[in-house]
Amino acid sequence: MSDILKRYLDTVVLLIFALVLLIGLPVFTNVPEDLMHGLDSPLLFPRIVAWCLIILTGFRMIWITLKEKKAKTAFNFKEAKGFFLLLLCTIVYLFIIPHLGFFISSIFAILGYMYILDRVKWWKALLIAIIASAVVSFSFIKLLNVPLETSIFGL
Amino acid sequence: MDNLINGIGLLLSTEVFLLMTIGVLAGLMIGALPGLTDPMALGLAIPFTFGMEPIAAILFLLGIHFGAVYGGSITAILINTPGTPAGAAAALDGYPLTQKGQSKKALQMSAISAFIAALISVTALIIFAPMLAKVALKFGPSEYFALGIFGLSVVAGVAGKSLSKALIAATLGVFISTIGTDPLYGMERFTFGSYYLYDGIDLVTALIGLFAVSEIFKKYYLKDDKDSRDLRAKLSGEGLTFQELKKSLKTIFKGGIIGVIIGALPGTGAVTSSFFSYGEARRSSKNPEKYGKGELDGVAAAESGAVGTESAAMIPMLTFGIPGDVGMAILLGAFMLHGVSLGPDLFTKSGDMVNALFIGIVLLELLVLVAAWYGASLISKIVQVQRYYLYPVIMVLIVGGSFALMNDLFNVWVTLVFGLLGFILIRLDYPVTPLLLGIILGPIIEHNFLLSISSTGGDIIAFLIRPITAGILLLAAVSMFVSIRIHKKTSKSMNE
Numbered sequence: 154m155s156d157i158l159k160r161y162l163d164t165v166v167l168l169i170f171a172l173v174l175l176i177g178l179p180v181f182t183n184v185p186e187d188l189m190h191g192l193d194s195p196l197l198f199p200r201i202v203a204w205c206l207i208i209l210t211g212f213r214m215i216w217i218t219l220k221e222k223k224a225k226t227a228f229n230f231k232e233a234k235g236f237f238l239l240l241l242c243t244i245v246y247l248f249i250i251p252h253l254g255f256f257i258s259s260i261f262a263i264l265g266y267m268y269i270l271d272r273v274k275w276w277k278a279l280l281i282a283i284i285a286s287a288v289v290s291f292s293f294i295k296l297l298n299v300p301l302e303t304s305i306f307g308l
Numbered sequence: 309m310d311n312l313i314n315g316i317g318l319l320l321s322t323e324v325f326l327l328m329t330i331g332v333l334a335g336l337m338i339g340a341l342p343g344l345t346d347p348m349a350l351g352l353a354i355p356f357t358f359g360m361e362p363i364a365a366i367l368f369l370l371g372i373h374f375g376a377v378y379g380g381s382i383t384a385i386l387i388n389t390p391g392t393p394a395g396a397a398a399a400l401d402g403y404p405l406t407q408k409g410q411s412k413k414a415l416q417m418s419a420i421s422a423f424i425a426a427l428i429s430v431t432a433l434i435i436f437a438p439m440l441a442k443v444a445l446k447f448g449p450s451e452y453f454a455l456g457i458f459g460l461s462v463v464a465g466v467a468g469k470s471l472s473k474a475l476i477a478a479t480l481g482v483f484i485s486t487i488g489t490d491p492l493y494g495m496e497r498f499t500f501g502s503y504y505l506y507d508g509i510d511l512v513t514a515l516i517g518l519f520a521v522s523e524i525f526k527k528y529y530l531k532d533d534k535d536s537r538d539l540r541a542k543l544s545g546e547g548l549t550f551q552e553l554k555k556s557l558k559t560i561f562k563g564g565i566i567g568v569i570i571g572a573l574p575g576t577g578a579v580t581s582s583f584f585s586y587g588e589a590r591r592s593s594k595n596p597e598k599y600g601k602g603e604l605d606g607v608a609a610a611e612s613g614a615v616g617t618e619s620a621a622m623i624p625m626l627t628f629g630i631p632g633d634v635g636m637a638i639l640l641g642a643f644m645l646h647g648v649s650l651g652p653d654l655f656t657k658s659g660d661m662v663n664a665l666f667i668g669i670v671l672l673e674l675l676v677l678v679a680a681w682y683g684a685s686l687i688s689k690i691v692q693v694q695r696y697y698l699y700p701v702i703m704v705l706i707v708g709g710s711f712a713l714m715n716d717l718f719n720v721w722v723t724l725v726f727g728l729l730g731f732i733l734i735r736l737d738y739p740v741t742p743l744l745l746g747i748i749l750g751p752i753i754e755h756n757f758l759l760s761i762s763s764t765g766g767d768i769i770a771f772l773i774r775p776i777t778a779g780i781l782l783l784a785a786v787s788m789f790v791s792i793r794i795h796k797k798t799s800k801s802m803n804e
Contacts, residue, residue, distance in 0.1 A: 195490035236529040266700030
């Protein structure tokens with residue numbers, strides 16, 4: 154990615170967000186025509202937010218141009234393997250909870266998370282995954298009376 | 309008097325005492341564990357308080373908060389790795405003392421300084437909070453609107469490297485707070501037809517995502533934590549003598565008072581106060597050259613400065629419902645979750661709860677002292693827990709906790725989204741705290757603005773020039789200026 158793009162990327166994204174927000178307000182809300190304007194309009198605050206963002210991003214662009222000559226690498230995709238695997242693991246975890254239940258899904262999730270961080274022997278990982286999932290499930294269901302998702306096996 | 313007796317009655321329960329003890333111990337461990345933060349612990353603990361009585365829940369969470377603030381200093385002194393940012397100042401002289409074989413002395417000085425400063429802070433809370441609450445009784449919507457703006461002046465104190473980035477984060481927070489129905493007409497905004505979003509984004513869900521999930525993402529991204537096997541430390545040397553304590557009493561009291569003043573100012577928390585107090589102690593010392601080389605007075609100054617902020621930071625939150633720092637913002641969420649409305653009503657309608665809270669805080673500080681005095685050695689062993697056992701279990705706790713908030717997976721997805729948002733903001737050097745403040749203060753500002761506008765028939769100037777409103781807005785500007793000044797001064801002394 155070019156240096157200029159890196160320097161301005163977050164600011165440009167925010168500016169686009171603010172403009173989309175400002176222009177798309179009638180679409181993103183179900184406010185009737187007669188309440189679209191005025192000091193008591195439900196759109197007043199979102200509109201103020203959008204304008205504040207436009208002003209602040211404008212200010213940031215000037216600041217970056219004048220003061221921040223070098224781009225900081227905020228995200229290195231090559232080194233972010235652990236993060237992406239964690240994210241993927243969590244998304245899969247959330248998808249399987251309704252099917253396998255909280256307890257069983259959590260065992261798989263902990264095993265996955267430990268695998269990403271490596272260095273744990275498989276039997277140790279399995280033992281910790283079962284114990285931790287059992288303790289967390291028990292705490293929520295029995296101690297806090299929170300009914301967590303269960304699987305067809307009743308777990 | 310009845311309120312006091314009823315307040316004591318609320319605390320006279322084994323369950324409450326047990327929860328307070330568990331909270332303090334958990335807080336000390338979390339604070340001592342490098343990588344686990346106070347906000348993260350508070351966010352994770354909130355779902356566990358569902359079944360508790362409000363006072364038990366609040367004291368449990370305060371126990372975690374107080375324990376974590378102190379816990380950060382234990383590892384700072386023993387292994388030069390502050391568990392929390394506030395513990396960094398304690399390491400300046402604490403770690404050299406450990407290197408000299410006097411870690412026991414340093415830890416005991418740190419524990420006793422923290423306790424004395426905590427008592428000064430809670431005294432300030434007990435005196436000033438009811439007085440301010442009486443003033444707040446006279447407030448109407450326009451004053452609360454101004455207070456909301458005042459609360460946002462916190463942004464200057466937590467801005468980090470860039471004020472403009474902090475302001476952008478706060479603005480995004482205000483935007484998030486507009487999701488749901490508007491307060492005046494009940495019109496849907498940004499719900500996209502989803503009934504889950506009808507009531508807006510749940511505050512606790514947002515904060516679990518912003519402060520717990522994003523931290524885990526960070527850990528997996530960086531993978532640069534010190535291996536905890538390198539973090540072994542032993543308590544060594546003689547204990548603290550009365551003469552040594554007596555010599556440092558003046559510094560401790562000064563640090564406590566600095567903590568109270570800085571703690572009560574929005575946006576300037578324990579980190580600022582600990583370095584400010586340390587700098588002041590070094591400046592006024594007859595032997596400033598000894599600081600940084602193992603001066604016991606330096607440990608006392610840093611610790612009293614940090615802990616002195618704890619209860620004082622609750623003054624604006626309890627009296628006006630405006631959080632002064634991130635810890636208070638999370639506690640505000642807990643108060644709301646348990647149906648406790650903050651502000652002057654708390655003092656007029658729930659006097660027993662206020663008294664129970666005040667007495668409970670004193671007990672919590674006593675528990676922190678006892679646990680720190682006798683348990684530092686054990687805590688230093690617990691920090692050796694390997695991260696690859698810890699983070700996976702925390703992730704499962706986050707998922708369970710977020711699910712428990714609404715008994716629905718939708719909430720867990722929202723937590724994940726906020727975790728991602730927090731992580732991206734952190735990577736781009738945007739502070740996350742202003743975002744949370746925006747989410748909390750957005751509705752206060754909007755609701756009271758609309759009420760004020762309605763009462764003045766649409767005349768903005770009429771309500772902005774009301775004496776108290778104008779005064780608070782002026783105070784917000786001054787507070788912002790002072791916060792920036794203190795922040796700059798602290799950064800300078802930290803670099804030195």
